[in-house]
Amino acid sequence: MNLKIALLTGVLFSNVLHAQEMIRGLVYEDVNQNGKKERREKGLPQVAVSNGVDVVLTDQSGAYQLPVRDNSIFFVVKPNGYQFPLDENNMPEFYYIHKPQGSPDLKYKGSEPTGKLPKSLDFALLKDETEKEQFSALVFGDPQAYNMDEIAYFDEGIVQEISNREKFAFGLSLGDLVGDDLTLHDPYKKTVGKLGLPWFNVMGNHDMNYDVQQDVLSDETYQKNFGPNNFSFNYGGAHFIVLDNIIYPNPRTGKGYLGGFRKDQLDFVENNLKFVPKDKLVVLAFHIPLLHDNSDVFRNEDRQRLFDLLAEYPNTLSLSAHTHLQRHNFYTKEDGWKQDKPHHEYNVGTTSGDWYSGLKNKLxxxxxxxxxxxxxxxxxxxxxxxxxxxxxxxxxxPEDYRLNIIFPAAVQQKYLRRHTLSVNFFIGASSDIVEYSLDGKEWKKMNHTETEDPSFQYHVLKFDNAETMMDGRRPSNAVKSTHVWQAKLPGKLQAGQYTIQVRATDMFGRTHLQTKDLKIVE
Incomplete structure (x- = not known):
């Protein structure tokens, strides 16, 4: 009996020790940038470090300790005034993958076995004298190349045209970095690496391992290639939280995916926010829009807990992509948001556009x-x-091209009223004001109308009515746009030459102007 008790006690004691296994390390300023902690390099206090769920601050010497969770990633949260070291493709190096047994055998390779943790897991940071409260960042939606030809389109059509790179602090891609072929992650990294900016990434549904049965394993290849898919960092007056919001397989059907968050992810958000001042701008970045009106696409209870966690933060913004459209979602108390001021989600248009369809340009x-x-x-x-x-x-x-004015260049006077002036204000929201004027005279308000964009329909019809082979792939069918305004021109205009001027005032009070020449003939 005593032997049994002793054995049972030993097992319990062993389990307690295992449950309480801790990792210790330092966060330090890497003065000589060699990636190694040296005696003269000081530790940095009050820096957040995480295991993907728990978040702790370093002490005055820069030391921290965290519970060890198998198959997790440890990472440091960038504080203000410092930057992460970068790899050869300008991807931040701020994490350590801990997968003692490695990833399971998958179609696209995951991590090799990492074995035992080091005695001290140290994170290097570099002093950044250039960080400012006022800054700009590039945001890419869905590069989503399915092959090397489309990687080249992404390079030539997007990356190479960005000439004023020095004005940006960093870049962020909002998921679907590639299109299912995860061997394209490396060419993608090399392509965005050409921009010479620190580049952060969000995981998308086309960046996943689909040959798994648990959501926690769907990111094995992504993590090998990019590190944690849930993390945070500070820059200026903003705190960025990057989250993977694709649950695969869909727990309701066992097939496909569902938008949402696991409990451990939201626990990370909660623990992370404990160290974020309430006056910071909190920017959330994820792939699938929160889509408050469709619980079949996004799990309502997950969105609600996220909203609850943000209840005391008056300055927030969400960034998403996925839809290959551009729109703004505003969440109010009716949607579970806790504040009087709605939460703004900017669903960003994509760098791949309509999946690299349509006619080809001069490039x-x-x-x-x-x-x-x-x-x-x-x-x-x-x-x-x-x-x-x-x-x-x-x-x-050009940088000031923000509006597309849709109206014939010439019309007969007697048929003028058959035509509708349409304006697509690409970053417009329904509350924005769009007006038109003829030859700089009286400004007249246009009506916001959710309708298909006529110019896009015209391009689709070119393919549908082509009598010779078209140079490109047929675009998708048009959908109703949330940023089209329309008006009828006065019917009694005399024959002659006119200039249609359009003025759009956005949600920030800025005005955007565009013009188009119009000839009216008898």
Whole structure:
């Protein structure tokens, strides 16, 4: 009996020790940038470190300790005034993968066995004298190349056109970095690496391992290639939280995926926010929009817990992609948001546009306008303190090209009223004001109308009515756009030459102007 008790006690004691296994280490300033902690290099206090769930701060000497969780990733949260070391493709090096047995055998390779943890797991940071409260960052939606030809389209159509790279602090891709073939992660990294900016990444549903039966294993290859798919960092007056919000397989059906978060991910958000001042701008970045009106796409209870965690943060923004459209979602108390001011989610247009479809331009790159009439391009997030604005840069067009005016260049006077003036304001929200004027005279308000973009429909019809082979792939069918405004021109205009001027005032009070010449003939 005594032997049995002793054995049982030993087993319990062993389990307690295992449950309490801790990793210790230092966060330090890597003065000589050699990636090794040296005696003269000081530890950094009050820096957050995480195992993907728990979050702790370093002490005055830069030391930390965290519980060990198998098959997890340890990482440091970038504090203000410092930057992460970068690899040869400008991907931040801020994490340590802990998978003692390695990844399971998958179609696309995951991590090799990492074995035992080091005695001290140290993280290097570099002093950054250039970080400012006012900064801009590039935001890419869905590069999503399915082959090397499309990697080349991404390179030539997006990356190579960004000439003013020095104005950006870093870049962020919002998932679907590639299109299912995860061997393309490396070419993708080399391509964005050309920009010379620190580049952060979000996991998308086309970046996953599909040959698994548990969501926690769907990111094995992604983690090998990019590190943690849930992490955070500080820059200026903003705190960024990057999350993987794809649950695979869908727990409701066992097939496909569902938008949402696991409990451990939201536990990380909760633990992370304990060390984020309430006056910070909290920017959430994930792939699938929160889509408050469709519980078949996003799990409502997960969104609600996220909203609950943000209840005391008055300055927030969410960034998503996935839809290959561009729109703004505003979440109110009716949607479970806890504050009077709605939560803004910017669903960013994509760098692949409509999946690299459409006619090719002079570079041989598909124009790939999205189904809502938004041209292929990328967003620019501008932050000053805890406030933000954004711009959308259309690929291959001048920086001030923000509107598409849709109206014939010449019409007969008697048929003028048969035509509708349509304007697609690419970054527009329904509350924005769009007006038109003829020859700079009276400004008249246009009506916001959720409808298909006529110019996009025209491009689709070119393919549908082609009598010779078209140079490109047929675009997808048009969908209703959330950023089209319409008006009828006065019916009594005399024959002559006119200039249609359009003025759009966005949610930040900025005005955007575009003009188009019109000839009216008898």
């Amino acid at each position: 041989g790159v598909p124009t790939s306008t999205m189904r809502d009439g938004t041209p292929k391009g990328y967003a620019i997030l501008n932050i000053e303190g805890n406030k933000y604005t954004f711009d959308y840069k259309v690929a291959g067009e």
